Amino acid sequence: MPLFAGLDIGTTHTKLIVCDPAINILFQAKKGYTKGFGDTLDCAEILEAVRTLLKKAAETGVFTGQELVVTFSTAMHSLVLLNEAAEPQTPLYTWADTSSQPVVRELENDPLVQQLFFETGTPFHPMSPLCKLAWMKRSSPKLLAGAFKATGIKEFIWYQVTGRWEADHSIASATGLFSQKTMHWHPDAMEIAGLRLDQLAAPVPVTHIVSASPTGFAAACSLPETTRWVIGGSDGVLAQLGSGALAKGVAALTIGTSGAIRVTIPDFTVDRNRELFTYHLDQEHSVSGGAINNGGIVLQWWQRQVMELPDDLPTALEKFTTSAASVIPGCDGLVCLPWFGGERAPVWDAEATGIFAGVKNTHGQSHFKRSIIEGICFSFRVLLEKLEAAHGPVREVYASGGFTGSKWWVQVMADILERPLVIRDDADASALGAVAVGMKAVGMIRRWEDFPALSDDRGEVYHPEVQTKNTYFRNYERFLRLCQL
Structure with a gap:
């Protein structure tokens, strides 16, 4: 029977919990950030926090002889522009970044923008990547047009682990760019943001699973090569799941x-x-x-x-x-x-x-x-x-x-x-929700209620x-x- 790890990547720290199938907590730790403040963070520091926590858990011997499933939870609304080598060309902007307020004032009463809310579910506010990108389209058009990818922290970390540019539906639904009616990137939102489709990651379900780490990420963290990786969701919806607030x-x-x-x-x-x-x-x-x-x-x-x-x-x-x-x-x-x-x-x-x-x-x-x-x-x-x-x-x-x-x-x-x-208990609700997604991804539960x-x-x-x-x-x-x- 596998062990399950839930990694919750927040805006002040990253937290890791490791559970057995009965949800007994075998390991938990967190690591805070020192770079950036509130509205911006450093992708490399967050990536290193993920590596450090997984290595720290591995050093305890908790994974010895065990199968392992790792699932991610991440904060919503983050945005970073990357080049083809997946190197950040901007800071990682968080929900707290309000630099796009001028474009929000300009467009908030536009009928097309107002209609987008009813298809994306995301309010038109500087927190959202849609607004941040619309501002970059005006303030830094060459930087935006030349970016290889425009992603959040989840997609950046997922690429480091799997070598794939993919975005889970949960995180995508909080960008303001994603139609929850069609489950695809919304063309009108992309036009407002000044993005091409190839600059976005491919949308996948929260239970999307990759059976190996071809990038060598597992080995770098001293994890079993057979570790399975589940993309997971946003911290908000996973906190709902981890808290048990489904009814x-x-x-x-x-x-x-x-x-x-x-x-x-x-x-x-x-x-x-x-x-x-x-x-x-x-x-x-x-x-x-x-x-x-x-x-x-x-x-x-x-x-x-x-x-x-x-x-x-x-x-x-x-x-x-x-x-x-x-x-x-x-x-x-x-x-x-x-x-x-x-x-x-x-x-x-x-x-x-x-x-x-x-x-x-x-x-x-x-x-x-x-x-x-x-x-x-x-x-x-x-x-x-x-x-x-x-x-x-x-x-x-x-x-x-x-x-x-x-x-x-x-x-x-x-x-x-x-x-x-x-x-309920001392476990982080978002990380616990990530564990639930991991269990469903590998077929150990069929319904969240299980x-x-x-x-x-x-x-x-x-x-x-x-x-x-x-x-x-x-x-x-x-x-x-x-x-x-």
Whole structure:
């Protein structure tokens, strides 16, 4: 029986988990990045992080005498231009890059652009590769025209492993360039982006499997030559799968640097108000939801820029929440609209700014910190209500990501959403979702519901504490007025 590895390539670090077929975690580790910051990253550093983690796992002996299946999860919306030798000609631009905002302002009301949303499921926003490419078409036309490939980090890594230029349907569906109706690159989107078809990777299902690594990648990582490689999907849809949020009435919520809340739907259906995204998992499952720019990164911003404390995110989370928890719910009327890095759903405005309202001379650092936490939770309450309007009631929410390291924050989220929050375990939901895809690719499961991790105990459940409702929702009404929603 094979072992299964799930590699989740994010915007702050890459994480690896290794499981047996019963989903017992045999190894897990992560490696952060030092090059780039937020809106740009370095492809070579990410590739080296993948190699390092696989080698580190191999050195433990966990793979000795075992078959191995490795599946990838990656962050959405990344873009890099490559030459024929697969050498980056640009930085790796992430979802946080907003350099294309001028072209977004220029084209966002174009009827063709608006119609593309209903075929691609991706909002027209600087996060998307479509907008980044449309900007390059204007600002760097020779660079774009001369590029051999325009890809994301998944395609770059996959080429290093397999020697093939392929893009999984899940990642492709988040580019703004891919028609989820035809399951091919959309010609109108390609025209807007200034791309030729040969500059894009060939779309393949998330379960697409390659039985060997002709590039020598497996040997370089000290892995068995018989290692099988599965292309996998995006971190968003795989977090949905890894959290077990497949059933109707169940949402998955993730907060790391940014954040998102999503539900699984049975087919490709888009939000008529164009406030929510719809991304692809497989022919029977799509994922609809909203992403926010301002998750854990707001805590880092406050600690570094306001408090002038150079903390990493886990340290910032602990110090920040301990201080915030010392203040009563509602922060004595202080309300935060945490759009400090622009905002995605539901406003899709890269130029949005943050607000503190109701400030009094009795408020101190702890009040501001708690108002930030409550503001992030209020943002998710807005998105939850929009998800319910589009897809029906949500009875419970499965939570994952770095914020689950604070039980206090999870409880505040449960109180504000007025829904039970379920924390399954310590495994990364996206990496665990990648493992599920690997198991399906090799035929060990036929349906996602057969994934062994989803039949485990429910995990820790945080129920809403109703006595805080009135205090929170006076501020929530103020929050909605600040949003002008």
